[in-house]
Amino acid sequence: MFVTLSMIFCLASDPTQCRTVSPVIPDEEPLTMSSCPIAGQIEGAKWINDHPKYLLQRIQCSVGKRIKQQGA
Template structure:
């Protein structure tokens, strides 16, 4: 499984940040597909969490990605 790790910070408190992990299930998903589809998934996440802003992101093997 591939995961998308997104570093987000609160808009009104930019020093308050956290990593959010979004998983892509299925064996056919690879890192390049994560990179392409990741923007769509991040847009959905931001739509549900409008007080946060994305600072950085990357794709990797689920459970193996280090903090950003």
């Protein structure tokens, strides 16, 4: 079973301005429903370190593999 991690970050100065981020997790280290929230905290902390004007609003773990975007 594949699990996809996605996180929602919103600007601290304007909480209506939000972004959804789905980090790429290597296939060699697949997420499970129990490991996904922990990975979300780790990945969220990394993202906020690089984007200090944002706050983490939500971590979501869903069953299914994220479809790779063409040209990405």
